[in-house]
Amino acid sequence: MKLAALAKQLRSVLGEEAVLHHPEDLMLYEYDAGLAKGTPELVVFPKTTEHVSAIVRLAGARGVPIVPRGAGTGLSGGSIPRQGGIVMVFSRMRRILEVDVPNRRAVVQPGVVNLELSQAVARYGLYFAPDPSSQKASTIGGNVAENSGGPHTLAYGVTVNHVTGLEVVLADGRAVQLGGKAGEHAGYDLTGFLVGTEGTIGIVTKVVVKLSRIPEQIATLLAVFQTAEDAANTVTSLTAEGITTSALEMLDGWTLRAVEEATHAGYPIDSGAVLLIELEGLREEVEEQAEAVARICMAHQAREVRRAKDERERQLLWIGRKNAFAAIGRLAPSYYTQDGVVPRTKIADILRFIDGVAKKYGMTICNVFHAGDGNLHPAILFDLRDAEQVEKVHAAGREILTRCVELGGTLTGEHGIGMEKNELMPVLFNDDDLEVMARMRSAFNPNELLNPQKILPAPRSCREGVISMQSAAGVEQ
């Protein structure tokens, strides 16, 4: 083994059980929830900040790269090691260190599971607002790295809006405090900067999160449409009429059928699309808005607007929505999910475009997405065993993402750039923009040992060859 001496040192610090180096163990860390692959040479399991510092120092001295990993539910390859080295797994660093109820803060280790935090503070009437669909498995550390969002991002913002402080181990092994429990801090907002950097700036070892109060009243409406076009136009009208929904999700017919089979949540399988609309706030206000929403939906030829009659029905609808992607796994052996964003007034346009792309390539594309903020997740179905289909998927994906940018949107809403879309960054940013980011990275991560080859494209000299060689939508390795 190449890193035998390092493995020995790490064992003496972390203990025998906390370092894996056999090939049969390493292969379990070569994947995440996406398609990208890369095998580490060592896998380590820290339990404390001191462990993380020691690992960074020992690896740094030998020039060995480190990639942090939470639960491996990411979709853009953030936790995949591109240059071997160490994968640092946070599954054993998962304690809720403090819950400060009066100030609505919690201090957690990065391996705490998103939903577990919300469940632990539910008895105080509080919850952690960012709600990615992976929340029953994904970790707070992973959410911080990817700046994760979810259906309720529309009203409450993404992870960065709910993190006030971080403890971070830097590339030289020192642990520093950024921000804290207070909402505002003197000096540079390094907490805000660090969230979403995917482990390329430092390794997060503690997170101070905001907790939100569970609202007095929640209304969850399901509007059923014959066509996706009608649903898309409804989204535009809701915004135009000043309705503030806390979540506004669209599921198309393909998705509805898979979801219904998986969860029996009561979604209509014979419709073209549905909108899942949630309203939160004070009782009177919610009731008033619910009526307005129903009226607007009906004006756009909604076949029916249904309201969850109790918490159980509401939960069922959400279970259906949150499991939608995995449920699509029932339709085909593989699928490629994208994360493009368009202005919400352009949803109908992009859906028509996606439909055209699907027809052109003869593939099925399912649409389930955060309509309220125009964050699309087209899932292109294919069979990974068929090389020709794989080619088509890449081409189709590239066309859709390019169109998103043309319509005034962007490449990612919440899944991160990772190694999936880093080579597409020049579509959005010019050389100067990218150079500023590269300088920020160099300041913190001078030898590029922290999660190398993520987010930013390869330097220009190398890049020109790369883009022509691989599909820009991201073939890995």
Next chain:
Amino acid sequence: MSTASQTGSAEQRSGFRSGAGPSWDLYSTCIHCGLCLEQCPTYRVLGLEADSPRGRIYQVLQVDQGNLPIGNSFVTHIDRCLGCLACETACPSGVSYGQIVERARAEIEKSYRRPLLARIARRYTYNKLLKSFGALSFWATVLYLYQQTGLQKLVRWSGILKVLGLENTDALAPPVDREFSFSDLGKVFPSEGEERTRAAFLIGCVASVSFSELNRATIRVLQKNGVTVFIPPKQACCGALHAHAGFRDDASDLARRNIDAMLSDKIDSIVTNAAGCGSTMKNYANLLANDVRYSAKAQAFAAKTKDVSEFLAELGLRAPQRKLHASVTYQDPCHLAHAQKIRSAPRELLKAIGADLIEMPHSDYCCGSAGTYNVVQNQLSTKLLAAKMEDIASVTADVLATANVGCVLQLRVGVQQRGLKMRVMHVIELLDEAYRQT
């Protein structure tokens, strides 16, 4: 790129040579999203991808593709799976994880050599002890004498178990009854009042020697509810432990024996009070799918099989004369909640007899019993039980109820070790108590 699917290769270099292993159709539904991870007891304790459902499926795939040998590492991680199937509940993609692991174990049995002692013990347990009620009676009698003659006290006092590392295992051994349910074989217990339906009752292997009183209670409760109860004389162990351990051929033998013994036009339902047995019996159709003579019968058998709580809830429970005044917290047995998707029936029955139901957190997390798991994977099982007891201790209740004998045994040990003042009971025992109180 964010694509999903366990990569598969069209060309087959399968490491599953015996034909018993899982196939592409079974595991290709896994899109490795990872939503199962936190629901897996071994992942929660160990934090290892290799001991998560997604990781185990990935290892199966690697074996199938010839990248991973069926060696110590693979066997260790497959062995550690409790088979609780919480991952199936969590999986939106509909992966039949239980089938994948069962088949991986069948392959391991055929192509992996365990250490000699383990081999002898496994062969004896699955091929002899659990296949004949005679052998089981013999050893149960030996255990009974050990427990009753003061020998157990002497042995425990001597500290020799501690020296041998068997202390926990000894505590888990079920207290053996003086009379076994085998003496009821062939009997018919008439319904009380008008006959509403007829049921055949599976007495079970382990239940027969250490839960014969629960079996009697089940019969009484069924009679009370207008059920005529048949104890078919030629019935055998259900085969659950065999199938879970990889002895699918033995499990199939037992399935055929039970079909011959219990499937009859005269009987409307086949009832069991053990969740593990029920889930296996409902799975006979799958086990015997390729058996031309038995596949149709197996389907009929599976369709008639009911867990006793499911059976009574569907039938409509006759209210007891007096309500039971007790607060009860209910632990979902994995093979009821996850394997059979039965969660509300036992709770409805408890409410119907007047129990004040208090929900504990994570009631569908495994207690660590899992058939023989608490003996063969004692350390892991102990950790799972400790976590379970944390959740149980966070609520206040007079009774800790569950619906499976293995869970009852495990939870009794947990309650005793933690010094809680809760009675641990099978739901049916509470029903029986409610009917018998005057």
